Amino acid sequence: MTYPRGIDISAYQASSLSFMQTKKKQGAKFAIVKLTEGTDYLNRKASAQITNGLKTFKAVGVYHFFHGYGTAEAQYFLAWVKEFGLDKSTVLAIDVEASDLPTYTTAQVNVFLKYLINHGYRNVITYGSASWFNAGRINRSALVDKHIWVAAYNNYAPGVANANAWQYTDNFYGVDASLDFDGSLSGTTTVAKPSYYQTPGLYEVRIGQIHAYNDLAGKSKRYVRLRKGSRIYGTPVKYGKVTRLKTPIGYFTTNKAFIKFIKKAG
Structure with a gap:
């Protein structure tokens, strides 16, 4: 969710x-x-x-x-x-x-x-x-x-x-x-917590665009972005309580609100 x-x-x-x-x-x-x-x-x-x-x-x-x-x-x-x-x-x-x-x-x-x-x-x-x-x-x-x-x-x-x-x-x-995150902005009682992918494979962008970063911490943004519908292979790597999608062109989010898993690698 x-x-x-x-x-x-x-x-x-x-x-x-x-x-x-x-x-x-x-x-x-x-x-x-x-x-x-x-x-x-x-x-x-x-x-x-x-x-x-x-x-x-x-x-x-x-x-x-x-x-x-x-x-x-x-x-x-x-x-x-x-x-x-x-x-x-x-x-x-x-x-x-x-x-x-x-x-x-x-x-x-x-x-x-x-x-x-x-x-x-x-x-x-x-x-x-x-x-x-x-x-x-x-x-x-x-x-x-x-x-x-x-x-x-x-x-x-x-x-x-x-x-x-x-x-x-x-x-x-x-x-x-x-x-x-918790209904405070929409005025609803719906609570939906973020979740992140763990499986290496093919992913597709859900939203308008997402940015690539040079580092796991997401502090160094690259001049690379993927628009909605773009697909890319990557491997989720652990960063604290979440994961980042490691790809040949940088790190992307694995947040399920932003991208969706298509299929496993190989």
Whole structure:
């Protein structure tokens, strides 16, 4: 079993029902829509994106792009959440990545989260890059809600221990895509843990593309990638609790969400 894949979209993406249905056919199970930013921006496509998203997917969440003013931004965001008729089961995400944020921003993130929680919206999650979490710019241990959505564009792992969701690419058929490990991002109770292949043989890429790496740790990316439908022979080799697919052109993921086993070697 693989974990659910979702898309996150903003005014840069389409809002039509056909757009949502196409993304579903391509493998998306849920959507997260940008709703607001700061204290004066509203995504002009949000209404149509949410409406058509709900017609297509079982779950649609919304997010706010944060600029560091906890109470004011939470009030603005929640006012529009209510205006759109989104109930208290909706996943509400805070996007913490703006260049104007202070080096350490956890205190104001907590102000934002507390406001939502105190008003009964408890399905909250904090989005940020792996580098911001690992550097302590967002201090997970100090967050009032520990659910995190980590951005790390690779085909191995989010790079932050026990992340609840992982934005693994900015190009899933042209949009950002994430994997929901435990239902925290999609708002479902489905729990699907990652699993990895162990058998040498022929593999086929499931998703838009995967990258090759020079090393098992996945720290040195090569200028080599395989697109969806590409096939390659390889041997899974152990790396900690997972495996990597060793091939003549580099190491690839063996994560079953990204590739599928076709047949044994020989």
